[in-house]
Amino acid sequence: MRCTVIGGAGFVGRRLADTLRRAGHEVWVPARGDRALFSRDLGHVFYCAGLTADYAARPYDTVAAHVTLLADVLRANRYEHLVYLSSTRLYDSSQLPEGDEAAALSLQPANPRALYDFSKGLGENLCLTVADGRTAVARLSCVFDWEAGSPGFLSEWLVRAASERAFRLDSDAGYVRDYIHLDDVVLALETISTRRAGGIFNVASGENVSNGQLAEVFRNAGWDINLSRSSPVQRAAVCSTSALRALGVTPRDVQSMVATYLETIRPWN
Incomplete structure:
Protein backbone atom coordinates (compact mmCIF):
# COMPACT_ATOMS: atom_id res chain seq x y z
CA MET A 1 0.00 0.00 0.00
CA VAL A 143 -3.35 9.27 23.64
CA PHE A 144 -0.63 8.04 25.98
CA ASP A 145 2.64 6.13 25.85
CA TRP A 146 5.58 5.54 28.17
CA GLU A 147 8.46 6.30 25.83
CA ALA A 148 10.59 9.28 26.88
CA GLY A 149 9.29 12.51 25.40
CA SER A 150 5.70 11.32 24.98
CA PRO A 151 3.31 14.26 25.47
CA GLY A 152 0.26 14.31 27.70
CA PHE A 153 -0.55 14.14 31.39
CA LEU A 154 -0.64 10.36 31.81
CA SER A 155 2.46 9.95 29.64
CA GLU A 156 4.28 12.29 32.02
CA TRP A 157 3.33 10.07 34.97
CA LEU A 158 4.59 6.96 33.22
CA VAL A 159 7.86 8.50 32.05
CA ARG A 160 8.58 9.83 35.55
CA ALA A 161 7.74 6.48 37.11
CA ALA A 162 10.73 4.93 35.34
CA SER A 163 13.11 7.02 37.48
CA GLU A 164 11.04 8.30 40.43
CA ARG A 165 9.22 6.28 43.05
CA ALA A 166 7.40 9.25 44.59
CA PHE A 167 6.11 12.47 43.06
CA ARG A 168 3.44 15.11 43.54
CA LEU A 169 1.17 16.16 40.66
CA ASP A 170 -0.51 19.54 40.29
CA SER A 171 -3.91 18.16 39.33
CA ASP A 172 -7.33 17.19 40.62
CA ALA A 173 -8.24 13.64 41.59
CA GLY A 174 -11.73 14.15 40.17
CA TYR A 175 -10.59 15.11 36.66
CA VAL A 176 -11.55 12.42 34.12
CA ARG A 177 -10.48 11.56 30.59
CA ASP A 178 -10.78 8.71 28.10
CA ALA A 204 -11.09 5.89 22.17
CA SER A 205 -11.35 3.27 24.89
CA GLY A 206 -14.98 4.09 25.67
CA GLU A 207 -14.31 4.49 29.40
CA ASN A 208 -13.65 7.62 31.43
CA VAL A 209 -11.01 7.22 34.13
CA SER A 210 -10.27 9.76 36.86
CA ASN A 211 -6.86 10.93 38.01
CA GLY A 212 -7.73 9.48 41.39
CA GLN A 213 -8.26 6.04 39.88
CA LEU A 214 -4.98 6.25 38.02
CA ALA A 215 -3.14 7.34 41.16
CA GLU A 216 -4.54 4.31 42.94
CA VAL A 217 -3.12 2.02 40.24
CA PHE A 218 0.30 3.58 40.84
CA ARG A 219 -0.03 3.23 44.61
CA ASN A 220 -1.04 -0.42 44.34
CA ALA A 221 2.12 -1.01 42.30
CA GLY A 222 4.30 0.60 45.00
CA TRP A 223 4.58 4.23 43.90
CA ASP A 224 3.85 7.19 46.17
CA ILE A 225 1.60 9.54 44.19
CA ASN A 226 0.05 12.71 45.61
CA LEU A 227 -2.45 14.95 43.81
CA SER A 228 -2.75 18.61 44.78
CA ARG A 229 -6.56 18.73 44.71
CA SER A 230 -9.42 16.32 45.37
CA SER A 231 -12.77 17.40 43.94
CA PRO A 232 -15.74 15.13 43.20
CA VAL A 233 -15.39 13.04 40.06
CA GLN A 234 -16.11 15.17 37.01
CA ARG A 235 -19.08 14.39 34.78
CA ALA A 236 -18.06 14.04 31.14
CA ALA A 237 -19.41 12.44 28.00
CA VAL A 238 -18.47 8.79 27.54
CA CYS A 239 -17.24 8.15 24.00
CA SER A 240 -19.19 5.60 22.00
CA THR A 241 -16.84 3.05 20.42
CA SER A 242 -19.35 0.83 18.64
CA ALA A 243 -18.29 2.03 15.17
CA LEU A 244 -14.62 1.31 15.88
CA ARG A 245 -15.36 -2.09 17.39
CA ALA A 246 -17.43 -2.97 14.32
CA LEU A 247 -14.15 -2.74 12.38
CA GLY A 248 -12.63 -5.31 14.74
CA VAL A 249 -10.59 -2.85 16.81
CA THR A 250 -10.97 -3.11 20.60
CA PRO A 251 -8.70 -0.72 22.52
CA ARG A 252 -7.19 -2.04 25.73
CA ASP A 253 -8.19 -0.90 29.22
CA VAL A 254 -5.95 1.90 30.47
CA GLN A 255 -5.84 0.84 34.12
CA SER A 256 -4.80 -2.72 33.23
CA MET A 257 -2.18 -1.46 30.78
CA VAL A 258 -0.68 0.93 33.31
CA ALA A 259 -0.62 -1.74 36.02
CA THR A 260 1.13 -4.20 33.68
CA TYR A 261 3.68 -1.62 32.59
CA LEU A 262 4.49 -0.57 36.15
CA GLU A 263 5.05 -4.21 37.07
CA THR A 264 7.73 -4.44 34.35
CA ILE A 265 9.69 -1.39 35.52
CA ARG A 266 9.52 -1.84 39.30
CA PRO A 267 13.19 -1.62 40.32
CA TRP A 268 12.52 -3.41 43.59
CA ASN A 269 11.05 -6.56 41.95
Whole structure:
Protein backbone atom coordinates (compact mmCIF):
# COMPACT_ATOMS: atom_id res chain seq x y z
CA MET A 1 0.00 0.00 0.00
CA ARG A 2 1.33 3.46 -0.89
CA CYS A 3 0.90 5.71 2.16
CA THR A 4 1.45 9.40 2.90
CA VAL A 5 1.66 10.53 6.52
CA ILE A 6 1.15 14.29 6.77
CA GLY A 7 2.49 15.39 10.14
CA GLY A 8 4.70 12.31 10.32
CA ALA A 9 7.18 13.98 12.66
CA GLY A 10 4.60 14.29 15.44
CA PHE A 11 3.71 11.98 18.33
CA VAL A 12 1.08 9.91 16.49
CA GLY A 13 2.41 10.36 12.95
CA ARG A 14 5.92 9.15 13.76
CA ARG A 15 4.73 5.89 15.36
CA LEU A 16 2.21 5.40 12.56
CA ALA A 17 4.81 5.86 9.81
CA ASP A 18 7.24 3.46 11.51
CA THR A 19 4.51 0.83 11.94
CA LEU A 20 3.41 1.11 8.32
CA ARG A 21 7.00 0.70 7.11
CA ARG A 22 7.50 -2.40 9.27
CA ALA A 23 4.34 -3.84 7.72
CA GLY A 24 5.93 -3.49 4.29
CA HIS A 25 4.02 -0.46 3.03
CA GLU A 26 5.59 2.30 0.96
CA VAL A 27 5.54 5.37 3.22
CA TRP A 28 6.22 9.00 2.37
CA VAL A 29 6.42 11.66 5.09
CA PRO A 30 6.47 15.03 3.29
CA ALA A 31 8.46 17.84 4.82
CA ARG A 32 6.55 20.94 5.85
CA GLY A 33 5.92 23.09 2.78
CA ASP A 34 6.77 20.36 0.25
CA ARG A 35 4.73 21.24 -2.85
CA ALA A 36 5.01 17.67 -4.15
CA LEU A 37 2.10 16.98 -1.84
CA PHE A 38 -0.19 18.40 -4.53
CA SER A 39 1.33 16.73 -7.60
CA ARG A 40 2.31 13.15 -6.73
CA ASP A 41 0.15 10.09 -6.10
CA LEU A 42 -0.42 10.04 -2.34
CA GLY A 43 -2.21 6.71 -2.07
CA HIS A 44 -3.65 6.27 1.41
CA VAL A 45 -3.28 9.54 3.32
CA PHE A 46 -3.11 9.86 7.10
CA TYR A 47 -3.64 13.52 7.95
CA CYS A 48 -1.88 13.84 11.34
CA ALA A 49 -0.90 17.52 11.09
CA GLY A 50 -2.25 19.74 13.84
CA LEU A 51 -1.69 21.69 17.03
CA THR A 52 -2.95 20.70 20.45
CA ALA A 53 -1.19 22.14 23.48
CA ASP A 54 -0.19 25.42 21.81
CA TYR A 55 -3.24 26.12 19.63
CA ALA A 56 -4.26 29.21 21.64
CA ALA A 57 -0.84 30.83 21.25
CA ARG A 58 -0.74 30.04 17.52
CA PRO A 59 -4.26 30.61 16.19
CA TYR A 60 -3.28 31.21 12.56
CA ASP A 61 -1.02 28.16 12.47
CA THR A 62 -3.84 26.12 14.00
CA VAL A 63 -6.27 27.07 11.24
CA ALA A 64 -3.61 26.50 8.58
CA ALA A 65 -2.85 23.01 9.90
CA HIS A 66 -6.41 21.88 10.64
CA VAL A 67 -8.15 23.42 7.62
CA THR A 68 -6.07 25.25 4.97
CA LEU A 69 -3.54 22.54 4.16
CA LEU A 70 -6.27 19.91 4.28
CA ALA A 71 -8.37 21.88 1.80
CA ASP A 72 -5.41 22.07 -0.57
CA VAL A 73 -4.84 18.31 -0.36
CA LEU A 74 -8.51 17.58 -0.99
CA ARG A 75 -8.61 20.05 -3.90
CA ALA A 76 -5.55 18.47 -5.54
CA ASN A 77 -7.46 15.16 -5.39
CA ARG A 78 -4.46 12.86 -5.74
CA TYR A 79 -5.29 10.29 -3.05
CA GLU A 80 -7.15 6.98 -2.80
CA HIS A 81 -8.36 7.40 0.77
CA LEU A 82 -7.73 9.95 3.51
CA VAL A 83 -8.04 9.63 7.28
CA TYR A 84 -8.30 12.99 9.06
CA LEU A 85 -7.26 13.06 12.71
CA SER A 86 -9.69 15.04 14.84
CA SER A 87 -10.45 14.92 18.56
CA THR A 88 -13.05 13.75 21.06
CA ARG A 89 -12.52 17.14 22.72
CA LEU A 90 -15.34 18.25 20.42
CA TYR A 91 -17.72 16.58 22.90
CA ASP A 92 -16.49 18.59 25.90
CA SER A 93 -19.03 21.39 25.49
CA SER A 94 -21.95 19.18 24.48
CA GLN A 95 -23.23 18.44 28.00
CA LEU A 96 -24.44 15.08 26.65
CA PRO A 97 -23.91 11.81 28.57
CA GLU A 98 -22.47 10.09 25.49
CA GLY A 99 -20.03 11.24 22.85
CA ASP A 100 -21.78 9.82 19.82
CA GLU A 101 -20.31 10.41 16.37
CA ALA A 102 -23.74 11.26 14.92
CA ALA A 103 -24.69 13.77 17.64
CA ALA A 104 -24.81 17.50 16.91
CA LEU A 105 -21.94 19.47 18.40
CA SER A 106 -22.40 22.54 20.59
CA LEU A 107 -19.78 25.24 19.95
CA GLN A 108 -19.48 28.81 21.23
CA PRO A 109 -17.74 31.29 18.87
CA ALA A 110 -16.86 33.74 21.68
CA ASN A 111 -15.03 31.09 23.69
CA PRO A 112 -11.23 31.29 23.01
CA ARG A 113 -11.01 27.52 23.41
CA ALA A 114 -13.50 27.14 20.52
CA LEU A 115 -10.79 27.98 17.98
CA TYR A 116 -9.56 24.40 18.27
CA ASP A 117 -13.07 22.96 18.12
CA PHE A 118 -14.22 25.02 15.14
CA SER A 119 -11.07 24.35 13.13
CA LYS A 120 -11.28 20.60 13.72
CA GLY A 121 -15.01 20.69 13.00
CA LEU A 122 -14.43 22.51 9.71
CA GLY A 123 -11.75 20.01 8.73
CA GLU A 124 -14.22 17.21 9.43
CA ASN A 125 -16.89 18.96 7.36
CA LEU A 126 -14.58 19.27 4.37
CA CYS A 127 -13.68 15.60 4.52
CA LEU A 128 -17.26 14.45 4.83
CA THR A 129 -18.82 16.73 2.20
CA VAL A 130 -16.37 17.38 -0.65
CA ALA A 131 -14.31 14.20 -0.89
CA ASP A 132 -16.72 11.88 -2.71
CA GLY A 133 -16.83 9.25 0.04
CA ARG A 134 -13.06 8.62 0.13
CA THR A 135 -12.39 9.97 3.60
CA ALA A 136 -12.87 9.10 7.25
CA VAL A 137 -12.60 11.16 10.41
CA ALA A 138 -10.81 9.68 13.43
CA ARG A 139 -11.68 11.50 16.64
CA LEU A 140 -8.85 10.64 19.01
CA SER A 141 -9.24 10.69 22.78
CA CYS A 142 -6.24 11.25 25.11
CA VAL A 143 -3.35 9.27 23.64
CA PHE A 144 -0.63 8.04 25.98
CA ASP A 145 2.64 6.13 25.85
CA TRP A 146 5.58 5.54 28.17
CA GLU A 147 8.46 6.30 25.83
CA ALA A 148 10.59 9.28 26.88
CA GLY A 149 9.29 12.51 25.40
CA SER A 150 5.70 11.32 24.98
CA PRO A 151 3.31 14.26 25.47
CA GLY A 152 0.26 14.31 27.70
CA PHE A 153 -0.55 14.14 31.39
CA LEU A 154 -0.64 10.36 31.81
CA SER A 155 2.46 9.95 29.64
CA GLU A 156 4.28 12.29 32.02
CA TRP A 157 3.33 10.07 34.97
CA LEU A 158 4.59 6.96 33.22
CA VAL A 159 7.86 8.50 32.05
CA ARG A 160 8.58 9.83 35.55
CA ALA A 161 7.74 6.48 37.11
CA ALA A 162 10.73 4.93 35.34
CA SER A 163 13.11 7.02 37.48
CA GLU A 164 11.04 8.30 40.43
CA ARG A 165 9.22 6.28 43.05
CA ALA A 166 7.40 9.25 44.59
CA PHE A 167 6.11 12.47 43.06
CA ARG A 168 3.44 15.11 43.54
CA LEU A 169 1.17 16.16 40.66
CA ASP A 170 -0.51 19.54 40.29
CA SER A 171 -3.91 18.16 39.33
CA ASP A 172 -7.33 17.19 40.62
CA ALA A 173 -8.24 13.64 41.59
CA GLY A 174 -11.73 14.15 40.17
CA TYR A 175 -10.59 15.11 36.66
CA VAL A 176 -11.55 12.42 34.12
CA ARG A 177 -10.48 11.56 30.59
CA ASP A 178 -10.78 8.71 28.10
CA TYR A 179 -7.28 7.31 27.54
CA ILE A 180 -6.06 5.15 24.67
CA HIS A 181 -2.57 3.79 24.10
CA LEU A 182 -0.62 5.02 21.07
CA ASP A 183 -0.30 1.54 19.58
CA ASP A 184 -4.09 1.06 19.73
CA VAL A 185 -4.49 4.38 17.92
CA VAL A 186 -2.10 3.27 15.18
CA LEU A 187 -3.96 -0.03 14.77
CA ALA A 188 -7.27 1.83 14.50
CA LEU A 189 -5.96 4.28 11.89
CA GLU A 190 -4.40 1.52 9.80
CA THR A 191 -7.64 -0.50 9.94
CA ILE A 192 -9.83 2.45 8.94
CA SER A 193 -7.55 3.15 5.99
CA THR A 194 -7.15 -0.44 4.85
CA ARG A 195 -10.92 -0.94 4.94
CA ARG A 196 -11.41 2.37 3.10
CA ALA A 197 -14.01 3.12 5.76
CA GLY A 198 -16.05 6.30 5.65
CA GLY A 199 -17.68 8.53 8.25
CA ILE A 200 -16.61 9.41 11.79
CA PHE A 201 -14.96 7.05 14.28
CA ASN A 202 -14.22 7.69 17.93
CA VAL A 203 -10.71 6.29 18.43
CA ALA A 204 -11.09 5.89 22.17
CA SER A 205 -11.35 3.27 24.89
CA GLY A 206 -14.98 4.09 25.67
CA GLU A 207 -14.31 4.49 29.40
CA ASN A 208 -13.65 7.62 31.43
CA VAL A 209 -11.01 7.22 34.13
CA SER A 210 -10.27 9.76 36.86
CA ASN A 211 -6.86 10.93 38.01
CA GLY A 212 -7.73 9.48 41.39
CA GLN A 213 -8.26 6.04 39.88
CA LEU A 214 -4.98 6.25 38.02
CA ALA A 215 -3.14 7.34 41.16
CA GLU A 216 -4.54 4.31 42.94
CA VAL A 217 -3.12 2.02 40.24
CA PHE A 218 0.30 3.58 40.84
CA ARG A 219 -0.03 3.23 44.61
CA ASN A 220 -1.04 -0.42 44.34
CA ALA A 221 2.12 -1.01 42.30
CA GLY A 222 4.30 0.60 45.00
CA TRP A 223 4.58 4.23 43.90
CA ASP A 224 3.85 7.19 46.17
CA ILE A 225 1.60 9.54 44.19
CA ASN A 226 0.05 12.71 45.61
CA LEU A 227 -2.45 14.95 43.81
CA SER A 228 -2.75 18.61 44.78
CA ARG A 229 -6.56 18.73 44.71
CA SER A 230 -9.42 16.32 45.37
CA SER A 231 -12.77 17.40 43.94
CA PRO A 232 -15.74 15.13 43.20
CA VAL A 233 -15.39 13.04 40.06
CA GLN A 234 -16.11 15.17 37.01
CA ARG A 235 -19.08 14.39 34.78
CA ALA A 236 -18.06 14.04 31.14
CA ALA A 237 -19.41 12.44 28.00
CA VAL A 238 -18.47 8.79 27.54
CA CYS A 239 -17.24 8.15 24.00
CA SER A 240 -19.19 5.60 22.00
CA THR A 241 -16.84 3.05 20.42
CA SER A 242 -19.35 0.83 18.64
CA ALA A 243 -18.29 2.03 15.17
CA LEU A 244 -14.62 1.31 15.88
CA ARG A 245 -15.36 -2.09 17.39
CA ALA A 246 -17.43 -2.97 14.32
CA LEU A 247 -14.15 -2.74 12.38
CA GLY A 248 -12.63 -5.31 14.74
CA VAL A 249 -10.59 -2.85 16.81
CA THR A 250 -10.97 -3.11 20.60
CA PRO A 251 -8.70 -0.72 22.52
CA ARG A 252 -7.19 -2.04 25.73
CA ASP A 253 -8.19 -0.90 29.22
CA VAL A 254 -5.95 1.90 30.47
CA GLN A 255 -5.84 0.84 34.12
CA SER A 256 -4.80 -2.72 33.23
CA MET A 257 -2.18 -1.46 30.78
CA VAL A 258 -0.68 0.93 33.31
CA ALA A 259 -0.62 -1.74 36.02
CA THR A 260 1.13 -4.20 33.68
CA TYR A 261 3.68 -1.62 32.59
CA LEU A 262 4.49 -0.57 36.15
CA GLU A 263 5.05 -4.21 37.07
CA THR A 264 7.73 -4.44 34.35
CA ILE A 265 9.69 -1.39 35.52
CA ARG A 266 9.52 -1.84 39.30
CA PRO A 267 13.19 -1.62 40.32
CA TRP A 268 12.52 -3.41 43.59
CA ASN A 269 11.05 -6.56 41.95
